[in-house]
Structures are given as structure tokens and as C-alpha cells.
Amino acid sequence: MTTPSVQGGVVGAEGVPRVFERFSVEQLHGFLRQMHLIRQFEEGAEQAYMRGLVHGTMHLSIGQEASATGVGAALREGDVITS
Numbered sequence: 001m002t003t004p005s006v007q008g009g010v011v012g013a014e015g016v017p018r019v020f021e022r023f024s025v026e027q028l029h030g031f032l033r034q035m036h037l038i039r040q041f042e043e044g045a046e047q048a049y050m051r052g053l054v055h056g057t058m059h060l061s062i063g064q065e066a067s068a069t070g071v072g073a074a075l076r077e078g079d080v081i082t083s
Contacts, residue, residue, distance in 0.1 A: 042060050045058065
């Protein structure tokens with residue numbers, strides 16, 4: 001197993017993950033809660049579809065919660081996104 005590079009890697013000079021340089025522990029916990037909420041919604045939507053409550057087609061994003069959460073965390077005022 002190799003250790004990530006300090007320069008440009010995921011670990012900073014102090015051996016602390018770089019994510020802690022930008023986000024607080026509270027923010028990181030919020031991201032985890034957001035990912036969990038997204039997963040719960042996706043699973044609920046799938047159940048509604050399977051029970052015939054949602055008509056048409058459905059594309060789920062189960063397993064991609066971190067992508068949506070990470071993009072949302074990186075947004076700045078004035079940014080615009082669409083899905």
C-alpha cells in the first residue's frame with residue numbers, strides 16, 4: 001500500500017486529509033447526512049415505482065450520492081447547475 005503524495009495529493013503536509021483544510025468536521029457530517037438523505041429518497045422513489053405509483057421510466061442514481069453532494073459543496077454564489 002502506498003501513501004498518497006503530500007504535494008497535490010489527498011493528504012496535507014501535516015498528514016491530515018486536505019478535505020479538513022476546506023471543510024469543518026460539522027460540514028463533513030452535514031455532507032454525510034445529505035448523502036444519506038439522497039439515498040433514502042432514491043430508495044423511496046424506487047419503491048413507489050415498483051408499486052406502480054410512478055408511471056413512465058425512472059433512472060436512479062443509487063451509489064452516486066457523493067457526486068451530487070460534492071458538486072453542491074463546491075458551488076459558489078452565482079453558480080448555476082441543472083440536472
